[in-house]
Amino acid sequence: MSDLAKDAASMAKGSAGLRGAPHHTAKPLHDFKAASHDLSALGALGSLLKATGDIRDGMNTLSALTESLSEEWNAEAKLLGEVSDAFDLLDVLLSAAARAKKG
Structure with missing residues (x-):
C-alpha cells in the first residue's frame, strides 16, 4: 500500500470519527439546555444574588x-x-503513470 493510500485511509477513518462525534453530545446537550430553563436548584440564593x-x-x-x-x-x-x-485518485493516477512508463 502506498503512502498516499495509507494517508487516504487514515483521513477517511478520521472523517468518520468526526462525523460520529455529535451523536455522542446530542443527548447531554439536550439535557443541559433543558436544565437551563429550570434553575430551581439555586433556590432563594439565586434570586437574592440575581x-x-x-x-x-x-x-x-x-x-x-x-x-x-x-x-x-x-x-x-x-x-x-x-x-x-x-x-x-492521485494514488491511482500515479500508479497508472508508473505502469505506462514501464511498459
Whole structure:
C-alpha cells in the first residue's frame, strides 16, 4: 500500500470519527439546555444574588458554542473526506503513470 493510500485511509477513518462525534453530545446537550430553563436548584440564593439570569445566559452561551463546535466537526469531516478521495485518485493516477512508463 502506498503512502498516499495509507494517508487516504487514515483521513477517511478520521472523517468518520468526526462525523460520529455529535451523536455522542446530542443527548447531554439536550439535557443541559433543558436544565437551563429550570434553575430551581439555586433556590432563594439565586434570586437574592440575581444570578439566575446570568447563569441561564451562560448556559445558553455554552449550548450555542457546543452546537457551533458540532458544525465545525462536520465541516472538518467533510474536508478530510474530500482530501482522502483526492489522495485515492492521485494514488491511482500515479500508479497508472508508473505502469505506462514501464511498459
